[in-house]
Amino acid sequence: MQNISVSLAALVGSRLCHDLISPIGAIQNGLELLALTGGGKDSPELALIQDSCESATARIRFFRVAFGFASETQGMSAREISSTLEAVTKGTRLRTHWSADGDQSRRDVQLCYLAHLCCESALPMGGSVTIDRDAAGWTVRASGPRVNADTVFWDHLNGIAPLDEPPADKVHFALLPVLAKDQNRQLLATTDQDSASIKIAV
Template structure:
């Protein structure tokens, strides 16, 4: 008979799948990027086509690194350094509509960063025209604040953070994963969305 400890819950399974997908995709994307670099080093002109490939690979790599943290497995003892976190967010900003200000100092528990990145994805859904997301930590409590010219929240999605139910699509899966992950870490989520700002705390 299998021990209950060996049977992962649904949140753990999602994390394992996320880690597997990101792990398997990083190598081929890196190979494409290396191929473009070798072509330019050999004297091949950086044509518009090659520029498009290089930009697309860089954008895909940035989102993949972000997704690896947001959707992947995070052990209790794993930590991420501030330079790595800032670099991931900077890469994400280059190919997206949001800018980021990571204000937390020092290394952070990967589980905390995972929650922050899931929160970023929730805020992104309410900021279709872009904005600035500031992330800070005080006494172990986290606050994500978004500022924009205008927000476009979906009330039904945001109510999922309070335990609400309803259908979600692939682009909104973060609204199901954030409360599930927060519950595993025994954290309480609070949020508010205004006309030009939004905030998530846990």
């Protein structure tokens, strides 16, 4: 069972994402009404607002899983997982491929999403992230024209370097090992010049 600090932080994350998604959805509904009434239907300004709303919605959906609360009984469909990953990378230099079929435990998806964020951090010039599963567990692998994996953060995933006060944009490196340990999962992070990968044992 998660310690109270981790559980509380996850519940805060869930609450924030839940409360933010409603007003963004309302803005999108308003844009649709404007389009139906012909109010600037094809204007670049409305297109920009629509794209921004879609991007924000995708990020909130992703963050709600990655940083929110996940119980042992919750699951996610392959379609929901793939569509979230596709939406969150739309318009960026990053592409993600989810290859696991069927429904998955939300806790498994949470670990994979956090590992995805770690891999994304190692691709400053963009690239691709693949997420697949075999009998041994999950593998999240990043590749791109330039892989920049900060040794301290990746060593922390392997349990050989402390990370007491991570910067906000690297908080996923601190959270992933905590949640993995809570679920009795082992992590193995490896990096080289062309790729970086995180294995999450079943």
